């Protein structure tokens with residue numbers, strides 16, 4: 001997913017914004033990221049050679065962020 005919520009102040013981040021933070025700040029915030037909809041704990045995955053930065057989470061079944069059709073790929077969203 002491209003967006004996540006950071007809990008202490010309910011700040012919404014896009015993965016691109018989050019990846020541009022200074023590493024110390026990013027480290028202190030990344031343990032508090034959750035999915036915008038279901039509140040599942042989210043992790044940040046920084047950009048790779050051919051990959052944009054993303055957030056990943058183990059969403060709840062009824063989470064609106066993941067379309068039902070994706071099923072087994074839920075964790076990858």
Ligand SMILES: [Zn+2]
Nearest residue numbers: 035038059063
């Ligand atoms: Zn979710």
